Amino acid sequence: MTMITAGEDPLRNLPDPSRLIYGLRDTGYDFNTAAADIIDNAIAANATAVNVRVELQQDGRKFVYFGDNGDGMDADGLFSAMRYGAPKRTSAKSLGKFGLGLKTASSSICLRYGLISRTSLETPLGKLEWDLEHVEDLNDWKMLQEPVTEVERHWFEELCGDGKGTLVVWSKCDRLLSRNYADPGGAPEKAAIRNRIKRLKEHLSLVFHRYLDPTDTTYRTVTIHVNDEPVVPWNPFFPERAEQVLPDHARVLPIQLEDESVHEARMNAWILPHSKDLTKEENDEKARISSRAQGFYIYREGRIIHHGGWLGVFRSDDPHYSLLRVEFDFDHELDDAFKIDVKKSRILFDPALEDSLRKTLTPFWNEADRRYRRKDKEVATNFAVTHSSSNKTIAKVSPKAAAVVDVDASSQEVTVNNNRGAGIRLTIPVNNNVDPDRVFIEAVDDITSGHVWEPAMRSIGSSGHRIGVRINRHHDFFQKIYLRAAALGDAVEGIDFLLWAFAAAEQNNSDPELANMFEDIREEISSNLRRLLKDTPAPSPKDLEEIAVAVAEAEADSEVVA
Numbered sequence: 001m002t003m004i005t006a007g008e009d010p011l012r013n014l015p016d017p018s019r020l021i022y023g024l025r026d027t028g029y030d031f032n033t034a035a036a037d038i039i040d041n042a043i044a045a046n047a048t049a050v051n052v053r054v055e056l057q058q059d060g061r062k063f064v065y066f067g068d069n070g071d072g073m074d075a076d077g078l079f080s081a082m083r084y085g086a087p088k089r090t091s092a093k094s095l096g097k098f099g100l101g102l103k104t105a106s107s108s109i110c111l112r113y114g115l116i117s118r119t120s121l122e123t124p125l126g127k128l129e130w131d132l133e134h135v136e137d138l139n140d141w142k143m144l145q146e147p148v149t150e151v152e153r154h155w156f157e158e159l160c161g162d163g164k165g166t167l168v169v170w171s172k173c174d175r176l177l178s179r180n181y182a183d184p185g186g187a188p189e190k191a192a193i194r195n196r197i198k199r200l201k202e203h204l205s206l207v208f209h210r211y212l213d214p215t216d217t218t219y220r221t222v223t224i225h226v227n228d229e230p231v232v233p234w235n236p237f238f239p240e241r242a243e244q245v246l247p248d249h250a251r252v253l254p255i256q257l258e259d260e261s262v263h264e265a266r267m268n269a270w271i272l273p274h275s276k277d278l279t280k281e282e283n284d285e286k287a288r289i290s291s292r293a294q295g296f297y298i299y300r301e302g303r304i305i306h307h308g309g310w311l312g313v314f315r316s317d318d319p320h321y322s323l324l325r326v327e328f329d330f331d332h333e334l335d336d337a338f339k340i341d342v343k344k345s346r347i348l349f350d351p352a353l354e355d356s357l358r359k360t361l362t363p364f365w366n367e368a369d370r371r372y373r374r375k376d377k378e379v380a381t382n383f384a385v386t387h388s389s390s391n392k393t394i395a396k397v398s399p400k401a402a403a404v405v406d407v408d409a410s411s412q413e414v415t416v417n418n419n420r421g422a423g424i425r426l427t428i429p430v431n432n433n434v435d436p437d438r439v440f441i442e443a444v445d446d447i448t449s450g451h452v453w454e455p456a457m458r459s460i461g462s463s464g465h466r467i468g469v470r471i472n473r474h475h476d477f478f479q480k481i482y483l484r485a486a487a488l489g490d491a492v493e494g495i496d497f498l499l500w501a502f503a504a505a506e507q508n509n510s511d512p513e514l515a516n517m518f519e520d521i522r523e524e525i526s527s528n529l530r531r532l533l534k535d536t537p538a539p540s541p542k543d544l545e546e547i548a549v550a551v552a553e554a555e556a557d558s559e560v561v562a
Contacts, residue, residue, distance in 0.1 A: 018136040021107070024084070024100075025132075029108035031176060031196060032203035037105035038066045038168050039204070040303065041081075043211065043222055045070030045166065051159040052200070052226045054176075056193045060184020062173035064109070067159020068166055072119040078126050081115060082143060102168070107132060111172035116148055116156055121163045125156065131172075201226050202234075209233035210302045219302045236297055236307065237270040237325055238286045241278070244268050245364045255330075255337055255353070263334050268327040269364045274372060294322045298338075298347050299329045306347050313349070313357045314365055319537050324368035326361065373538070385486045387441040390496035394440040401467040401504040407457055414457050414465070420511040427515070428507070429456040429470065436460050440468045441496045443482075447472040451526045455503035469496075469503035475526065476533040483539050486547050 029037070035052065042050045047070035055063040073081060080086050084103050106113035107130070114129030129144040148156075156167045170176075176196065181189040204224055205212065211222040212233035224231040237244075246269040253265045275289040283289055296313075298306040314321070330338065338347045349357070402418035409430045416424050434442070439458050447454055452475045458468035472478060485491035506518045539547065 034105035037101040042068035050224045058185045064170040066168040072164035073117040110170040117166040205234040207304045242270040242272045265330040291319045320369045388437045402508040418508045431458040443471045451522045453499045469500045
């Protein structure tokens with residue numbers, strides 16, 4: 001037990017400096033969210049320009065510099081900013097919130113970080129640093145105060161300008177990359193750094209897009225450069241082409257806090273065009289349609305703190321809802337209502353708000369689903385699946401089927417001899433002048449019953465009709481199963497044979513009294529298949545391309561064998 005000396009408060013229990021400062025490295029940041037937190041501080045300091053520099057030295061050492069032209073800090077300001085749990089900012093609207101972001105964000109990536117700042121060109125540069133290994137050695141909350149180096153002075157002038165501003169320096173960056181490289185500073189590590197820079201630019205272009213967009217007058221315009229390349233704003237709602245579908249009365253959400261005060265959040269629901277209605281450039285640069293991009297985009301004071309996913313309001317990641325994105329805005333007054341975390345990248349909805357949002361958004365969730373599926377069906381319906389091999393096999397084998405006695409194309413009636421007797425009259429589709437390769441099996445667009453298949457009497461002319469099966473190209477079974485089976489060769493034949501056998505058995509065992517029963521069976525099978533396949537995704541455009549290649553290769557192989 002630790003001894004308490006005279007005069008000490010017996011209940012005072014200070015944290016262990018070494019354990020705590022290392023423990024705070026693991027608060028959930030990654031490089032992108034940590035960098036965004038540093039930029040929050042620059043914007044809070046009224047910066048209009050932020051410059052980020054990621055440097056890989058020849059020996060593998062890594063540095064990250066963040067320079068801004070904001071208000072800068074004097075000695076007292078530096079000391080306060082470097083305190084874990086810094087004093088509250090004077091403006092509650094500030095993007096900084098807990099007084100921990102600079103420290104926890106920085107230490108999540110590096111073991112040593114510092115601030116260099118001044119409030120005017122006439123004042124000298126001030127500098128303070130935290131070095132986690134130094135704190136560990138002393139086991140004391142003691143910073144470093146060393147002279148500004150020539151390298152640091154260079155980067156201050158380069159990234160902050162020649163006046164006031166602040167430079168954040170990350171060194172000993174042991175977590176900038178996910179692994180250590182056998183050749184430090186070599187080509188593989190350089191490639192990894194380039195990829196980190198690319199991903200950072202993408203992240204910042206979304207998170208700060210309202211600040212980056214000079215046409216958005218709601219927020220102060222801020223330019224951000226990463227390694228001298230400008231970060232271009234990406235508006236995830238693509239307002240030039242998307243449709244805002246929420247009615248005006250649903251776009252304002254009054255939210256009551258525990259103190260009974262009421263503040264407003266604002267919401268828009270955007271349904272984007274289907275990717276197949278966009279050019280490649282529009283989809284790659286503007287819309288970026290994907291399952292992960294659907295859902296809520298949450299803004300606090302104009303800065304995105306959460307993007308993608310449905311936060312428990314709906315199930316996530318179903319591609320059929322990928323056209324719907326919800327813009328949700330609130331200010332600092334509602335921080336407590338939404339349980340904002342330290343790194344400002346998580347939000348929690350109250351269960352009552354979840355229910356309200358679900359009720360409001362469900363019609364538009366369903367509409368996004370309909371628009372996605374409608375376009376997918378158009379593409380899938382136009383995709384050709386060959387049934388020629390199945391037709392040839394059935395013609396050659398001549399399986400057991402009802403004997404056709406007479407056919408009346410005008411009345412769509414046939415007379416057959418089957419297992420029910422001779423001269424059985426049945427009402428059934430009659431198709432004349434059919435393509436010889438499609439007599440027994442054909443996928444068609446005009447089945448209005450919704451059934452997967454229907455039997456038919458078919459002929460290449462106007463006589464010599466044979467039992468055939470017409471397959472509904474619009475049913476989910478065709479679009480989700482048949483199309484995928486097309487890449488497997490024999491699988492299509494197997495399904496063709498099964499459906500033809502069903503159709504042949506129906507005609508060989510039906511009569512006017514049993515005809516309705518067979519139709520009910522087709523209806524029930526088709527309905528059950530539709531339910532079972534509801535959540536099965538249709539093949540994507542990429543899937544269809546791969547299927548087409550596999551079909552072409554299979555046909556080429558069969559020609560060689562023949």
